[in-house]
Amino acid sequence: MSGIEPVEHMARISGGIVNWRKLLLIAAVTLVSILYIPDAEQLWSAWLRQEEFSHGPLMFLVALYLLWRRRVLLDYPDRRGTILGVGAILLAVFVYALSIKAGIQNTRHLGFLLLIFGLFLTFGGVTYARFVFPSLILLPFVVPPPSFLNSNLSYGLQLFSSDLSVSWLRWVGVTVFQDGNIIDLGTLRLQVAEACSGLRYLYPMVGLGVLTAMLFDIPLWKRGLFVGIAAGVAIIMNSVRIFLTGLFVEITDMGISEGFFHLFEGWVFFLFSFVVTLGLCWITLKRSERKSLGRGVMSVPEPTGREPAPMALVPVTVALILCILFLPLATYLRHLEPSIPARASFNSFPLKINGMIAEEDLLPGVEQEILQLSDYFLGHYRTGEGPPITLFAGYYEQQSAGKTPHSPRVCIPSGGWKIEDLQTISLPRGDTTVPINRVLIGKGDQKLLVYYWFQQRGTFIANEYMAKFNLLWGGLTSSRTDGALIRLSLPLRSEQEIPEAEKRLAGFTQEVFRILPAYVPD
Structure with a gap:
C-alpha cells in the first residue's frame, strides 16, 4: 500500500x-x-x-x-x-x-x-x-511617476545639487557665483538643467537597491535601509559629478570639461555609484547575513x-x-471621446487692460517643450513709468501624463528666487470670492509680488494637490480634463511699495477674472 x-x-x-x-x-x-x-x-x-x-x-x-x-x-x-x-x-x-x-x-x-x-x-x-x-x-x-511629482522632485534635486556642488567648489577655493541652477565660474556659466537633476541615476539606483535587498536573507528594515542607501548615493554622486565638472572647468578648458562631463554622466559614473552602494550595503551586513547571498527571495524551500x-x-x-x-x-x-469646450484663442487676448498696454512675449523653446501647452499668453502690461504687470496664462485642453501645469512654487526656486512669503488669499469675483496664492519672492535686491492659481472647469484652486484631485474627480464625473495656470507678477523696488502693489495687482486681477472665461471656459 x-x-x-x-x-x-x-x-x-x-x-x-x-x-x-x-x-x-x-x-x-x-x-x-x-x-x-x-x-x-x-x-x-x-x-x-x-x-x-x-x-x-x-x-x-x-x-x-x-x-x-x-x-x-x-x-x-x-x-x-x-x-x-x-x-x-x-x-x-x-x-x-x-x-x-x-x-x-x-x-x-x-x-x-x-x-x-x-x-x-x-x-x-x-x-x-x-x-x-x-x-x-x-x-x-x-x-x-505622475508628471507633477516628477517635476517637483526634479526641480528640488536640481537646486540641491547646485547648492551642494557650489559649496564644495567654494571649499576648495574656486570663486563661483550661484544664481539658482546657474553656476557662474567667471569664464563659463554652467546650467544644472533637468537632465542634471540626478533622476537619471536616482530611479535606476533605487530599483537596483530593491533588487540588491532581495539577494540577502535579511530583516525588512534592513531591506529598506538598502533602498535608502541607494537613493542617498545617487543624489550625492550627482552633486559630485557637477562639482568635478566645475573644477575641471576652472583648471582646464571647456573642451576637456565637456568630455569629462559626458564620461561621468554616462554608464561609467552610474556603475561607479552602484559599486559604492554595494560597498556601503555590504558594510551594514552581519557575517551570517553576508553568507546568505543568493538565499533571499531568489529561491524558496519546498513546503x-x-x-x-x-x-x-x-x-x-x-x-x-x-x-x-x-x-x-x-x-x-x-473609446470615450474627451469633451473639449469651445474657447477663444489667446491670439485675440486683449492687449489693453485698465488703461495698460501689453507688450507680448514668447516663452523660450525649451520651456514650451517642457510645458507642452495647448495655448498660452505672455504679456507685460505697462502704463507711464511704473513697473509692468506680467500676465502668463497657460491652457491645456486635455490634462494627461506630462501635460499638466507646473507649480510656480517649485519653478520659482530653480530660477534663483527665494520665496520670502507665501499665503492663500481671497479676491472678489462677481458675487463670490475665489482663493489664489500670494507670493513674495526675492533675488538679491530684486523683489516680485506674484499671484497665481489653477483654474479647471470654473473652479479656482490655490493648492497644487487639490488641483490634481479636482482633475481626477473631473475625469470621473465628466469627459473634461481641461485646465489652466494663471500667474501675475509685479516688480517691487522696496518693501514699502507692497501695500500699493497689492492694491494695483488685485485690481488688475479682477479685470483678468472678467476677461478669462472666453479663453479658459467655466
Whole structure:
C-alpha cells in the first residue's frame, strides 16, 4: 500500500485540482494582459525614450527570473486570503477604470500589477501571493511617476545639487557665483538643467537597491535601509559629478570639461555609484547575513508537511466574472471621446487692460517643450513709468501624463528666487470670492509680488494637490480634463511699495477674472 500512495498523490496534484486551477489562472491573466497591451506599449516606449527608466527591460527580465526560481510554490496552493484576493481585484478594476476615465497613465500600470496580485491571491491563497509578490514589487520602480511629482522632485534635486556642488567648489577655493541652477565660474556659466537633476541615476539606483535587498536573507528594515542607501548615493554622486565638472572647468578648458562631463554622466559614473552602494550595503551586513547571498527571495524551500488545498470555487468564480466584465468596460472607457469646450484663442487676448498696454512675449523653446501647452499668453502690461504687470496664462485642453501645469512654487526656486512669503488669499469675483496664492519672492535686491492659481472647469484652486484631485474627480464625473495656470507678477523696488502693489495687482486681477472665461471656459 505504501508503494501506491506516492502515485496517487502525484495524480491528485497533476490531475484534477492543480491543473484546473492553473488553467483558469492562466486564462484570467492572459485576458487582463491582452487588455493591458496598449498601456504596456506606452510603458515600453517610456523605457526606451527616458533614460531615467532605461533599466526597465532589465528589471522585467529579473522579475521573470524570480518567477522561475520560486515556481515550486505553485504546487502548494492554499485557501488563506482568497476573499482578500477578490477585494484586491475589485480595487484594481476600480483604479484601472478610473485611470482610463481621467486620462492618468501612471496609475494604470499600478492598477494592472494589483490586478495580477489579486488573481494569484484568489486562485492560490497566500502561497501563490508569496510566489508572485517579489516580482511585482520590482516593477513599480520602473513605472514613470505622475508628471507633477516628477517635476517637483526634479526641480528640488536640481537646486540641491547646485547648492551642494557650489559649496564644495567654494571649499576648495574656486570663486563661483550661484544664481539658482546657474553656476557662474567667471569664464563659463554652467546650467544644472533637468537632465542634471540626478533622476537619471536616482530611479535606476533605487530599483537596483530593491533588487540588491532581495539577494540577502535579511530583516525588512534592513531591506529598506538598502533602498535608502541607494537613493542617498545617487543624489550625492550627482552633486559630485557637477562639482568635478566645475573644477575641471576652472583648471582646464571647456573642451576637456565637456568630455569629462559626458564620461561621468554616462554608464561609467552610474556603475561607479552602484559599486559604492554595494560597498556601503555590504558594510551594514552581519557575517551570517553576508553568507546568505543568493538565499533571499531568489529561491524558496519546498513546503513540507502540507498538501495542496482544494480550489475556493466562490472567490475564483467571482474573479473570473470580474475579469470577463472588465474587458468590455475598459474597451468602452478607452473609446470615450474627451469633451473639449469651445474657447477663444489667446491670439485675440486683449492687449489693453485698465488703461495698460501689453507688450507680448514668447516663452523660450525649451520651456514650451517642457510645458507642452495647448495655448498660452505672455504679456507685460505697462502704463507711464511704473513697473509692468506680467500676465502668463497657460491652457491645456486635455490634462494627461506630462501635460499638466507646473507649480510656480517649485519653478520659482530653480530660477534663483527665494520665496520670502507665501499665503492663500481671497479676491472678489462677481458675487463670490475665489482663493489664489500670494507670493513674495526675492533675488538679491530684486523683489516680485506674484499671484497665481489653477483654474479647471470654473473652479479656482490655490493648492497644487487639490488641483490634481479636482482633475481626477473631473475625469470621473465628466469627459473634461481641461485646465489652466494663471500667474501675475509685479516688480517691487522696496518693501514699502507692497501695500500699493497689492492694491494695483488685485485690481488688475479682477479685470483678468472678467476677461478669462472666453479663453479658459467655466
